Amino acid sequence: MNNRSIKTFVMCPRSKEQYKEIRKIKQDLISKTALELFAENGFHHTTINSIAQKTGISNGLLYNYFESKEDLLKKIVSKGINEIITSFDNNKNDILTKDEFIHYIKENFNIIKNNLKFWKLYIAIIIQPPVLKIVKNEILNFSAPGLKKLENYFTAQGVKNPVAETKLFSSIMDGVQINYVIDSENFPLEDVINLIILKFCC
Amino acid sequence: MNNRSIKTFVMCPRSKEQYKEIRKIKQDLISKTALELFAENGFHHTTINSIAQKTGISNGLLYNYFESKEDLLKKIVSKGINEIITSFDNNKNDILTKDEFIHYIKENFNIIKNNLKFWKLYIAIIIQPPVLKIVKNEILNFSAPGLKKLENYFTAQGVKNPVAETKLFSSIMDGVQINYVIDSENFPLEDVINLIILKFCC
Amino acid sequence: MNNRSIKTFVMCPRSKEQYKEIRKIKQDLISKTALELFAENGFHHTTINSIAQKTGISNGLLYNYFESKEDLLKKIVSKGINEIITSFDNNKNDILTKDEFIHYIKENFNIIKNNLKFWKLYIAIIIQPPVLKIVKNEILNFSAPGLKKLENYFTAQGVKNPVAETKLFSSIMDGVQINYVIDSENFPLEDVINLIILKFCC
Amino acid sequence: MNNRSIKTFVMCPRSKEQYKEIRKIKQDLISKTALELFAENGFHHTTINSIAQKTGISNGLLYNYFESKEDLLKKIVSKGINEIITSFDNNKNDILTKDEFIHYIKENFNIIKNNLKFWKLYIAIIIQPPVLKIVKNEILNFSAPGLKKLENYFTAQGVKNPVAETKLFSSIMDGVQINYVIDSENFPLEDVINLIILKFCC
DNA sequence: AATGAATGAGCTTTCATTCAT
DNA sequence: GATGAATGAAAGCTCATTCAT
Numbered sequence: 075m076n077n078r079s080i081k082t083f084v085m086c087p088r089s090k091e092q093y094k095e096i097r098k099i100k101q102d103l104i105s106k107t108a109l110e111l112f113a114e115n116g117f118h119h120t121t122i123n124s125i126a127q128k129t130g131i132s133n134g135l136l137y138n139y140f141e142s143k144e145d146l147l148k149k150i151v152s153k154g155i156n157e158i159i160t161s162f163d164n165n166k167n168d169i170l171t172k173d174e175f176i177h178y179i180k181e182n183f184n185i186i187k188n189n190l191k192f193w194k195l196y197i198a199i200i201i202q203p204p205v206l207k208i209v210k211n212e213i214l215n216f217s218a219p220g221l222k223k224l225e226n227y228f229t230a231q232g233v234k235n236p237v238a239e240t241k242l243f244s245s246i247m248d249g250v251q252i253n254y255v256i257d258s259e260n261f262p263l264e265d266v267i268n269l270i271i272l273k274f275c276c
Numbered sequence: 277m278n279n280r281s282i283k284t285f286v287m288c289p290r291s292k293e294q295y296k297e298i299r300k301i302k303q304d305l306i307s308k309t310a311l312e313l314f315a316e317n318g319f320h321h322t323t324i325n326s327i328a329q330k331t332g333i334s335n336g337l338l339y340n341y342f343e344s345k346e347d348l349l350k351k352i353v354s355k356g357i358n359e360i361i362t363s364f365d366n367n368k369n370d371i372l373t374k375d376e377f378i379h380y381i382k383e384n385f386n387i388i389k390n391n392l393k394f395w396k397l398y399i400a401i402i403i404q405p406p407v408l409k410i411v412k413n414e415i416l417n418f419s420a421p422g423l424k425k426l427e428n429y430f431t432a433q434g435v436k437n438p439v440a441e442t443k444l445f446s447s448i449m450d451g452v453q454i455n456y457v458i459d460s461e462n463f464p465l466e467d468v469i470n471l472i473i474l475k476f477c478c
Numbered sequence: 479m480n481n482r483s484i485k486t487f488v489m490c491p492r493s494k495e496q497y498k499e500i501r502k503i504k505q506d507l508i509s510k511t512a513l514e515l516f517a518e519n520g521f522h523h524t525t526i527n528s529i530a531q532k533t534g535i536s537n538g539l540l541y542n543y544f545e546s547k548e549d550l551l552k553k554i555v556s557k558g559i560n561e562i563i564t565s566f567d568n569n570k571n572d573i574l575t576k577d578e579f580i581h582y583i584k585e586n587f588n589i590i591k592n593n594l595k596f597w598k599l600y601i602a603i604i605i606q607p608p609v610l611k612i613v614k615n616e617i618l619n620f621s622a623p624g625l626k627k628l629e630n631y632f633t634a635q636g637v638k639n640p641v642a643e644t645k646l647f648s649s650i651m652d653g654v655q656i657n658y659v660i661d662s663e664n665f666p667l668e669d670v671i672n673l674i675i676l677k678f679c680c
Numbered sequence: 681m682n683n684r685s686i687k688t689f690v691m692c693p694r695s696k697e698q699y700k701e702i703r704k705i706k707q708d709l710i711s712k713t714a715l716e717l718f719a720e721n722g723f724h725h726t727t728i729n730s731i732a733q734k735t736g737i738s739n740g741l742l743y744n745y746f747e748s749k750e751d752l753l754k755k756i757v758s759k760g761i762n763e764i765i766t767s768f769d770n771n772k773n774d775i776l777t778k779d780e781f782i783h784y785i786k787e788n789f790n791i792i793k794n795n796l797k798f799w800k801l802y803i804a805i806i807i808q809p810p811v812l813k814i815v816k817n818e819i820l821n822f823s824a825p826g827l828k829k830l831e832n833y834f835t836a837q838g839v840k841n842p843v844a845e846t847k848l849f850s851s852i853m854d855g856v857q858i859n860y861v862i863d864s865e866n867f868p869l870e871d872v873i874n875l876i877i878l879k880f881c882c
Numbered sequence: 883a884a885t886g887a888a889t890g891a892g893c894t895t896t897c898a899t900t901c902a903t
Numbered sequence: 904g905a906t907g908a909a910t911g912a913a914a915g916c917t918c919a920t921t922c923a924t
Contacts, residue, residue, distance in 0.1 A: 086884080088886080096886090122916080143915065239471065242468045245451035246451050249449070249452070252454070265440035269440055269444050324897075336906060337904075530886095538885055539885075639868075639875070649858070652854075653854040677879045693906035693907075694902090699906080702908070728894060737909075738909060738910045738911060740895085740912095741910075
């Protein structure tokens with residue numbers, strides 16, 4: 075008679091809630107591990123087995139939670155983007171004030187700072203055509219409203235060519251993010267942010 | 277005796293020079309084809325067979341000119357970078373004037389415009405950690421002098437924080453290039469270039 | 479304490495009989511579901527999970543009733559065959575009269591008609607060598623007495639070559655059954671049965 | 681200097697014809713081996729590796745000749761059916777005479793006799809729903825004209841219900857073939873054929 | 883009796899690379 | 904120089920079965 079039998083005489087299956095929790099925990103664990111490996115080694119150089127091994131599960135279990143390797147990537151990106159959307163959502167459609175715009179810039183980089191690995195992956199994805207296809211929709215849905223808001227802001231500020239200004243600004247954000255993500259230790263992020271504010275708010 | 281043998285029999289033996297030239301031509305052909313496929317489909321989604329087929333040679337022959345798939349990538353990137361270094365080399369180490377700086381910006385984008393496919397590949401590469409390792413040295417050797425030159429320019433212009441200014445400027449160049457390369461048709465490059473000049477030269 | 483536990487607490491302990499009956503019901507339910515899926519999709523394309531899901535139980539529970547997937551198949555075939563034997567069993571070993579023979583033919587097809595799914599599976603099984611091995615014994619035990627009875631009948635009727643006649647007759651039954659099972663809607667079963675009777679009873 | 685170098689000083693690739701022949705031979709070899717294994721063990725119990733091993737090639741090479749395991753099956757069935765069609769094709773659309781009908785029956789079984797393995801596979805296929813889907817079209821195109829010819833024959837012979845007669849006859853052919861294929865050694869084929877002729881030609 | 887998470891062997895398929903010709 | 908048949912390691916994925924609860 076083993077420990078288990080002593081504990082409970084009649085064995086009962088776990089409740090629906092317990093199973094749900096187990097699933098949630100494992101799913102998050104796999105996502106987290108996969109994100110790290112994808113960001114570190116790239117999507118194609120990361121094998122399902124390596125994800126399973128690092129997570130401490132069997133490779134089969136992964137397919138209990140994700141339909142395929144691509145689905146795993148999709149879900150990771152979706153989740154990451156959703157978190158950002160949520161943190162950004164100030165539920166008002168008014169045009170930004172200058173202070174809000176500055177706050178927007180700073181907040182943007184704060185998020186990057188706090189999710190460096192995710193952004194490494196995100197950038198790697200948007201640049202790789204075949205991988206991009208997999209998550210294109212998720213990304214478009216995410217970035218479109220922000221870009222519109224920016225354009226409205228620049229228009230309201232009386233900028234000559236708001237479309238170009240928006241493209242430049244978002245390109246700058248991309249470029250700075252990429253360079254920061256690639257080598258965050260040697261990148262003077264604060265100084266660069268202040269320079270951006272200087273160049274776009276005066 | 278088939279046609280091929282007849283042809284071989286009739287033809288004069290080629291000189292060393294001729295052989296070398298033929299090698300060069302074929303090598304360039306393979307490089308060009310591979311670059312297109314890499315840029316279009318990504319490194320991993322491009323097979324050696326597809327390169328061989330598009331080039332019109334056998335896959336075996338490819339290994340007569342390149343040691344491996346990675347070697348092919350390395351050589352393509354090296355070659356592309358060298359071409360750019362050459363076209364940039366104004367063989368003087370003086371500090372740039374404002375006009376030269378403006379010319380530098382414009383020239384930079386001209387090169388991108390004329391080698392869109394290469395830059396698509398280049399950007400895809402610098403972002404992917406494991407692929408980057410393969411060509412890291414080539415890239416570093418290429419970009420370092422340019423960055424120093426920029427920093428010297430900003431210092432001479434009396435900019436407050438030349439290091440941050442350089443980082444921002446090169447980040448902008450990266451960001452704009454990426455966005456232009458990703459969707460060149462919808463990117464108002466001229467307008468954006470003028471905006472950059474406006475923001476960095478006044 | 480969740481709903482389930484409350485229920486368990488309030489309910490009286492079931493008698494041995496009740497438990498046995500519950501087992502029987504559940505076992506039949508699983509068998510029936512599996513039969514349908516096997517017949518529809520084939521043995522290998524039917525997963526244990528799909529059977530469990532369609533039955534409305536957990537996959538683990540299935541192994542409480544059947545030792546393995548193969549055992550499940552075996553039990554289904556056994557059961558189906560036994561039902562037929564029972565329905566055929568006229569518990570007399572006398573030689574068939576002509577009327578009884580005609581009744582035998584008609585009854586045979588009636589059974590098929592009423593168990594179309596089972597026969598679809600049955601036919602699929604007898605034809606597939608490795609699956610056949612699993613249920614070979616059950617099938618042989620079932621068909622042998624019937625074949626002997628047929629041979630005796632033909633012998634009694636004064637047929638020249640009763641062995642060949644029996645083989646042909648049982649082959650016909652198989653062939654007609656297969657073609658009926660494959661596409662029952664477009665098969666003129668009644669007409670064909672009458673033709674068989676015509677060709678074998680005159 | 682090895683044997684090869686002694687033989688020919690300048691190494692030449694094989695001619696297109698040689699390559700084509702190599703392909704043809706290997707393809708046939710793989711088909712033949714796969715047919716045997718499919719017939720013996722069933723489609724699902726036959727692994728690509730076992731086919732490769734028995735053929736004496738690497739598993740990868742198989743994919744040089746066949747797109748997939750399903751494609752291999754399809755090609756085997758197509759080829760087998762085509763051979764039969766060819767051997768049957770008497771390039772006249774006239775209605776069969778009684779002698780030709782008898783010859784048709786005998787010829788049919790001759791073909792089965794000479795391709796026992798293929799027919800084992802063929803029968804296993806037509807009975808298994810999911811495998812059938814893969815080769816349905818090939819089979820339909822093959823059997824339709826023969827059935828029409830039969831119906832015309834029976835109509836011309838003044839049979840009461842030619843549709844039912846055709847269905848019965850083809851069912852008999854199927855049934856006999858199946859029983860013969862399953863256990864050819866104990867099946868009195870000649871006697872059974874004569875019985876069929878007796879029952880359908882008088 | 884009942885649950886469903888977890889396992890892992892085994893499958894099909896891909897593709898950079900080699901090598902006889 | 905040139906060919907393409909051939910290799911085989913390694914990948915993603917499936918699913919019958921087990922087991923803690």
